[in-house]
Amino acid sequence: MQQITKDMTINQVLKLYPSSIAVLNKFNLDACCGGNRTLEQAAKEDKAVLEELLSTLNKTIS
Template sequence: MNNKITKSTIVNDAIKLYPKTIGVFNDFKIDSCCGGAVPIEEAAKRDKVDMVALLETLNKISAEG
């Protein structure tokens, strides 16, 4: 599977496609439980996270399988 994770990807969808990304969301302090039904861009703004760094890390992990 090689679907790129983008700022419009829903947090929970990224986790469903790539379960290992849960660790990334946790490391970046992104709420992936109650707040996981929003696009990554919205979650990053809400939680004051560097979206570029988050997306780079998520895509690195997702490429590993």
């Protein structure tokens, strides 16, 4: 299974792991119109802690 990284876009993550939408919603990330942003960009713009986001996403898919 591929690990989710900060350089993946929201759309890439959702395509590979549709259940990750719950995590994105928990962190208040725009997964609709902002789907072309990398996780790093989205975390910065939406004021989420990147390390916590990545950790939670990777725990969810493991």
